[in-house]
Amino acid sequence: MAKHGSDKQFVKEIADMNADFPQWYTDVVLKTQLVDYGPVKGTMVIRPYGYEIWERIQDELDKRFKATGHRNAYFPMLIPYSFLVKESEHVEGFAPEVALVTHVGDTPLEEKLVVRPTSETIICSMYAKWVQSYRDLPVLINQWANVVRWEKTTRPFLRTSEFLWQEGHTLHATEEEAKEETLRMLEVYREFMQNVLAIDVLTGVKSEKEKFAGAVETYAMEAMMLDGKSLQAGTSHYLGKNFASAFEIKYLDSDGQLKNPYQTSWGVSTRLIGALIMAHGDQRGLKLPPRVAPIQVVIVPVAVHKEGVLEKAQEVSDMLKAAGVRVELDVRDQSVGWKYNEWEMKGVPLRLEIGPRDIENGHVAAVRRDTHEKLFVSFEALEKEIPALLDAIHDNMFAMSHEFLHSHIKVCKDMDEMKEALDDHCFVKAMWCGCRECEDKIKASLAATSRVMPFDQTPVGDACVCCGKEANKVIYFAKSY
Amino acid sequence: MAKHGSDKQFVKEIADMNADFPQWYTDVVLKTQLVDYGPVKGTMVIRPYGYEIWERIQDELDKRFKATGHRNAYFPMLIPYSFLVKESEHVEGFAPEVALVTHVGDTPLEEKLVVRPTSETIICSMYAKWVQSYRDLPVLINQWANVVRWEKTTRPFLRTSEFLWQEGHTLHATEEEAKEETLRMLEVYREFMQNVLAIDVLTGVKSEKEKFAGAVETYAMEAMMLDGKSLQAGTSHYLGKNFASAFEIKYLDSDGQLKNPYQTSWGVSTRLIGALIMAHGDQRGLKLPPRVAPIQVVIVPVAVHKEGVLEKAQEVSDMLKAAGVRVELDVRDQSVGWKYNEWEMKGVPLRLEIGPRDIENGHVAAVRRDTHEKLFVSFEALEKEIPALLDAIHDNMFAMSHEFLHSHIKVCKDMDEMKEALDDHCFVKAMWCGCRECEDKIKASLAATSRVMPFDQTPVGDACVCCGKEANKVIYFAKSY
Numbered sequence: 001m002a003k004h005g006s007d008k009q010f011v012k013e014i015a016d017m018n019a020d021f022p023q024w025y026t027d028v029v030l031k032t033q034l035v036d037y038g039p040v041k042g043t044m045v046i047r048p049y050g051y052e053i054w055e056r057i058q059d060e061l062d063k064r065f066k067a068t069g070h071r072n073a074y075f076p077m078l079i080p081y082s083f084l085v086k087e088s089e090h091v092e093g094f095a096p097e098v099a100l101v102t103h104v105g106d107t108p109l110e111e112k113l114v115v116r117p118t119s120e121t122i123i124c125s126m127y128a129k130w131v132q133s134y135r136d137l138p139v140l141i142n143q144w145a146n147v148v149r150w151e152k153t154t155r156p157f158l159r160t161s162e163f164l165w166q167e168g169h170t171l172h173a174t175e176e177e178a179k180e181e182t183l184r185m186l187e188v189y190r191e192f193m194q195n196v197l198a199i200d201v202l203t204g205v206k207s208e209k210e211k212f213a214g215a216v217e218t219y220a221m222e223a224m225m226l227d228g229k230s231l232q233a234g235t236s237h238y239l240g241k242n243f244a245s246a247f248e249i250k251y252l253d254s255d256g257q258l259k260n261p262y263q264t265s266w267g268v269s270t271r272l273i274g275a276l277i278m279a280h281g282d283q284r285g286l287k288l289p290p291r292v293a294p295i296q297v298v299i300v301p302v303a304v305h306k307e308g309v310l311e312k313a314q315e316v317s318d319m320l321k322a323a324g325v326r327v328e329l330d331v332r333d334q335s336v337g338w339k340y341n342e343w344e345m346k347g348v349p350l351r352l353e354i355g356p357r358d359i360e361n362g363h364v365a366a367v368r369r370d371t372h373e374k375l376f377v378s379f380e381a382l383e384k385e386i387p388a389l390l391d392a393i394h395d396n397m398f399a400m401s402h403e404f405l406h407s408h409i410k411v412c413k414d415m416d417e418m419k420e421a422l423d424d425h426c427f428v429k430a431m432w433c434g435c436r437e438c439e440d441k442i443k444a445s446l447a448a449t450s451r452v453m454p455f456d457q458t459p460v461g462d463a464c465v466c467c468g469k470e471a472n473k474v475i476y477f478a479k480s481y
Numbered sequence: 482m483a484k485h486g487s488d489k490q491f492v493k494e495i496a497d498m499n500a501d502f503p504q505w506y507t508d509v510v511l512k513t514q515l516v517d518y519g520p521v522k523g524t525m526v527i528r529p530y531g532y533e534i535w536e537r538i539q540d541e542l543d544k545r546f547k548a549t550g551h552r553n554a555y556f557p558m559l560i561p562y563s564f565l566v567k568e569s570e571h572v573e574g575f576a577p578e579v580a581l582v583t584h585v586g587d588t589p590l591e592e593k594l595v596v597r598p599t600s601e602t603i604i605c606s607m608y609a610k611w612v613q614s615y616r617d618l619p620v621l622i623n624q625w626a627n628v629v630r631w632e633k634t635t636r637p638f639l640r641t642s643e644f645l646w647q648e649g650h651t652l653h654a655t656e657e658e659a660k661e662e663t664l665r666m667l668e669v670y671r672e673f674m675q676n677v678l679a680i681d682v683l684t685g686v687k688s689e690k691e692k693f694a695g696a697v698e699t700y701a702m703e704a705m706m707l708d709g710k711s712l713q714a715g716t717s718h719y720l721g722k723n724f725a726s727a728f729e730i731k732y733l734d735s736d737g738q739l740k741n742p743y744q745t746s747w748g749v750s751t752r753l754i755g756a757l758i759m760a761h762g763d764q765r766g767l768k769l770p771p772r773v774a775p776i777q778v779v780i781v782p783v784a785v786h787k788e789g790v791l792e793k794a795q796e797v798s799d800m801l802k803a804a805g806v807r808v809e810l811d812v813r814d815q816s817v818g819w820k821y822n823e824w825e826m827k828g829v830p831l832r833l834e835i836g837p838r839d840i841e842n843g844h845v846a847a848v849r850r851d852t853h854e855k856l857f858v859s860f861e862a863l864e865k866e867i868p869a870l871l872d873a874i875h876d877n878m879f880a881m882s883h884e885f886l887h888s889h890i891k892v893c894k895d896m897d898e899m900k901e902a903l904d905d906h907c908f909v910k911a912m913w914c915g916c917r918e919c920e921d922k923i924k925a926s927l928a929a930t931s932r933v934m935p936f937d938q939t940p941v942g943d944a945c946v947c948c949g950k951e952a953n954k955v956i957y958f959a960k961s962y
Contacts, residue, residue, distance in 0.1 A: 038557040039564070039606050040594060048552035048622065055553065071529035072536065076519040076643055077627055078580070083520070096586040099559070101596065104631040105577040113521060115582065115596070125520050141529065146558055146627065150585040162557055 014345075017283055021227040025155070025278060028285050032346050034273065035156040042154035042161035046270065049346070050157075052294035053273055054164065058144065060196045060291070061166065061268070064188050070140045070168060075122050077145070078113040083121040086246040090120065093213020097150045099161075115148040120214065120239070120265055123169045124247035131171060134253045137261055138181075139171040157274030158231070158481050165269035171249065171261040178262035179238055185266040186219045186236040193233060197272065198289040198397035199223050199279045200405045201233060202427075202476060204452030209439050212265075216240035222451045222476065224405045225278035228425025230451050230478035233275050236266035274481070279401055286347025287369055289397055290390040295328045297386060298343045302336055302355030313354045316364065316382060323383045325390070344369060349393045350386070370396050409476075411460045415445070418465055418477065422448055428477040430465035438466035442477060451476040495826075498764055502708040506636070506759060509766050513827050515754065516637040523635035523642035527751065530827070531638075533775035534754055535645065539625065541677045541772070542647065542749070545669050551621045551649060556603050558626070559594040564602040567727040571601065574694020578631045580642075596629040601695065601720070601746055604650045605728035612652060615734045618742055619662075620652040638755030639712070639962050646750035652730065652742040659743035660719055666747040667700045667717040674714060678753065679770040679878035680704050680760045681886045682714060683908075683957060685933030690920050693746075697721035703932045703957065705886045706759035709906025711932050711959035714756050717747035755962075760882055767828025768850055770878055771871040777807045778867060779824045783817055783836030794835045797845065797863060804864045806871070825850060830874045831867070851877050890957075892941045896926070899946055899958065903929055909958040911946035919947035923958060932957040 013031060015023035029035050034050035037043070046054065062072075078101060085091045099115040102108060116122065127139060148162045157163075168185060172178040186203055193199045201221040211218035215237040223233045243249075244260040253259050280287040290296050297320060301313040310331065317329040328348075330339050336353075343351055353365040363376040366386075370393050377385045410421035411429045421428050428448065432438060439450050442465075453475045464471035494512060496504035510516050515531030518524070527535065543553075559582060566572045580596040583589060597603065608620060629643045638644075649666060653659040667684060674680045682702040692699035696718040704714045724730075725741040734740050761768040771777050778801060782794040791812065798810040809829075811820050817834075824832055834846040844857040847867075851874050858866045891902035893909045902909050909929065913919060920931050923946075934956045945952035 036607060036610070039561055039603065040557060040559050043557035043559065045557065045607055046555040048554050051554045052552070054555075071533070073529050073532045074527040074535075074645060076521060076524035076526065078521050078524065078629070078643065080520055098586060099582045099594075100584040100586075101580045102583045103581040103593075105579060105581075112584075113580075122520065126517060126526055129517070148559070162559065164555060 014283065014285060017226070017281070021278075022155075024281075024283075025274075028277060028281060028345075029156050032286055034277075034286075037156070040161070042151055044156045044160045044162075046164070049294060050273060053276075053288070053292050054270060056292040056294070057196070057272055058166075061188075061192060062144075064192060065142050065166075065168065068140075068184060068188060070142045070170075073141050073143060074145070075119050075126065075143060077116050079116055079119075079122045081112045081114055083125060084114050086121065087214045087243055089242075090214035094118070094149075099148045099150060116145070117147055117149045118265075118267075119143060119145070119147075119167055120169065120243050121247070124243045124249060124263075127169075127171060127244075128247050128249045131249055131251050131261065134173055134251055136251060137171055137173045138177065139261075140168075141170065142166055142168040155274075157270055157277070159271075163270045165267050167265060167267040170264045171244070172263070173251075173253070173259075173261060175240070175262050178240075178264050182217070182219060182236045182238040182264045182266070185264070186221065186234075189234040189236070189266075189268060190221055193221060193223065194398060196289065196291045197276050197279075198291075198394050198401060199233070199275060200398065200402040202405070202452055202454060204454040204476075206235075206452060207439060207450045207475070209436055210450055212237045214239065214242055215265075216242065220452055222478070222480075223275050223279055224408060224427060224478075225275070225481065226281065226404070227278070228408055228427070228479070230427065230476075230480040231271070231275050231278065232451075232480065233272060234266070234268040237264060239263040239265060280397060281347075284341075285345030287397070288347035288349060290349040290394050293347065293349050294326065295343075295346070295348050296326045296390055297328070297350045297352060298339075298348045299327060299329045299352045299354060300336060300339050300343070301329075301331065302353055302358075304331065306356045308359055309354060309356060312359050316352065316354065316379070319383060320386055323387065325386055350389060368393055370400075412465055413461055413463070414465060414468070415442075418442070418448070419446055422446055422477075422479060427451070428465070429460060430475060430477060431459060431461045431463060431471040432473045432475040433464035433467055433469045433471040434473050435467070438464055441466055446477075448477045448479050451478050451480065495764065495766060498707070498762070502759075503636075505762075505764075506755075509758060509762060509826075510637050513767050515758075515767075518637070521642070523632055525637045525641045525643075527645075530775060531754060534757075534769070534773050535751060537773040537775070538677070538753055539647075542669075542673060543625075545673060546623050546647075546649065549621075549665060549669060551623045551651075554622050554624055555626070556600050556607065556624060558597050560597055560600075560603045562593045562595055564606060565595050567602065568695045568724055570723075571695035575599070575630075580629045580631060597626070598628055598630045599746075599748075600624060600626070600628075600648055601650065601724050602728070605724045605730060605744075608650075608652060608725075609728050609730045612730055612732050612742065615654055615732055617732060618652055618654045619658065620742075621649075622651065623647055623649045636755075638751055638758070640752075644751045646748050648746060648748040651745045652725070653744070654732075654734070654740075654742060656721070656743050659721075659745050663698070663700060663717045663719040663745045663747070666745070667702065667715075670715040670717070670747075670749060671702055674702060674704065675879060677770065677772045678757050678760075679772075679875050679882060680714070680756060681879065681883040683886070683933055683935060685935040685957075687716075687933060688917075688920060688931045688956070690917055691931055693718045695720065695723055696746075697723065701933055703959070703961075704756050704760055705889060705908060705959075706756070706962065707762065707885070708759070709889055709908070709960070711908065711957075711961040712752070712756050712759065713932075713961065714753060715747070715749040718745060720744040720746060761878060762828075765822075766826030768878070769828035769830060771830040771875050774828065774830050775807065776809045776824075776827070776829050777871055778809070778831045778833060779820075779829045780808060780810045780833045780835065781817060781820050781824070782810075782812065783834055783839075785812070787837045789840055790835060790837060793840050797833065797835065797860070800864055801867055804868065806867055831870060849874055851881075893946055894942055894944070895946060895949070896923075899923070899929070900927055903927055903958075903960060908932070909946070910941060911956060911958060912940060912942040912944060912952035913954045913956040914945035914948055914950045914952040915954050916948070919945055923947055927958075929958045929960050932959050932961065
């Protein structure tokens, strides 16, 4: 694991991330008031500071979905149980973890209802009604919604019984078009991870074992957390005709033939909030990427009782707000040091300090959360320099994520090398024969799973990392969330 | 009922609104693809054209909530049944209509879970944990969410088993502050109805019988539909300490005493989409207020094969888009007349026609959906005139709503007058003694319910419209949705 300088004054509040990363995560999400535990086991309450991150994520993704031609809609949450059963792989994957509504008040329902774990089935039942002609294609719809999947082991944001997400569901006339859509949305996600969350990811296709229940192919992006574990941050599925034929979606093509369309689905969830915490945080707490930080700049006035300090701080705050920066002016009755600690823990990308001497010198002191660097910006330059600084912080955070990921990938030839790499908190890049038995064996002996087979399949050997037989698939293995 | 000129060419498609208003409504919402029926009885699918209206409503309300200091959060949808029971009036009101989750997969749950019909109980359980000191007050939180209330008689948008809404939940140190908040949010809603949905409403307080289960006082706004029925468009509740004491929310006040805070909740839902359809529509279909219309301006090129027509239409479209107008350029292979009908049915506020002669004359023809008026706007003036025209359409639609409402209120002295007024599709303004028996009798004999007691309590008599006894409450009665 990468070592992160620990900071004595925080040790009491937040567990040492090098010694106990899971406890560090729990401490950070609770103490910064991103989230709390709900009363029902496995549920979470997303508190305002956490929800504001989700709002920024939604805004950024939503405009990308609309720019690629998608429109939002809303489908019912309660699905007849009989729908779940129509696609055989799908029901196998989801049946054990679905919450079931059986009664209304004291009255039992005729058919039990599934609280959606995902919406392929109910959406297909509607598409079957709406799609009649090739003129109705493509159908490009997205939904923002809550879903419920009952999980045994849960952690806020990462794995909860209920979570928020978006799910795109599209229909196309040809296999080619549907596959293009699958990859287009994967690329939308990847670009978003880079340019909004400042996280580098590996992309590629999942193994048969790891794919979505009901998909032909599942593409995914995998992000590396600071403990070297992988987090599946988003998926894009090519569904072929699996659901379309099960739900009898048929259209009359221009050649007069009745055909099933080809389908995709793709989604990301509130899990992304967990990803950005574990990809960027440090011993002081959160380190939020500027483009989703609810507060991008906090202004802390120093020696507030001195004439002109508060007025100047207010003036700077108003000016930055007018420039579109999300600013908080902290005038609470607390010491300056207490405030610095608080806002560092909360991950605000940039802190501005304004005191009498700064005013005399015609500048503010700006302290970066990512590098702890302190620089001075003249009042006149603020409107231009602060947005530029936020961009520089973003760029640096992405560069650090990129560097961290690529310096923690090891090419391995056999199980011993693999064990060593995993113990060193690295991802493993290896050759794989393609058989399920090797995946199962790796999971059983090393607690690692296959993550993705990258698009670049330049071989890194010719023998399977597990069984040693001839292998032509390049694949990543890792421990994962 | 107000007569609206019927239009022969649409009679086949949309039921006559004067003869069968409910069927007119159903025809309009289905044919314009705002909504469809879900597979489970009483559920609806909000299709993209309907959801885009909801997105506009959300944007407009959300910015108003934030401007009044509220922040969004998200609480779990599944609530332990024991929570529902803690506030006695609340459980009585909601228990018969709640959907219950009893199993996960094949496994029964230890405690059955309620799918939220509203979130007071679960939110209070969290507030009890979060609020400790007077410094933690006020708490000003809003949630955008889906809720489930099982209804016997359902209609798309108006009453469905699941719907989308927002629910504000606030805590305050004093009764006065909480009451101010209750009225502040009612006013936010009223202003939104006027300036965004172009609907005039009556506001006031509900009777004991009609108030929210668990509230001390419920304030509401009532809108008049074109059939003279009332639709409760939004509510703001003063909850006093009812929930706070049931859930043991306590804070240490500055005087060293432990106290329960005072509480409010307030909400509007996808019902608003039903309201705007039934407040503004006509025999041709929808008439959407410009500020929530997904498409504000449709451009229909005339004689598209003529040189320069398509190019000019595209140029106008680009220019208006750049000016922030939501524009659709209709280049489909359909007749001009077919397109005019389609976009009128879909309620687009303004249609621009561009043909060779218009280009020669240096103008476009603009046809208003609200007045059917046709005017010519020169190309140079478009960027300025089109937004102004949209504002004029909004203003006219609100003026019509205001006029319709106030010309359909009758002051009644007794039950005979009341019957006549209701038969004339009017609201009844009357004096009421305040007793439940009179409300019940009016409901039983005239199928009307009390709507609100307005803030202006200038008497319109001194005897109860029902029992004739002394009365000092001014109140509105109406048939309602």
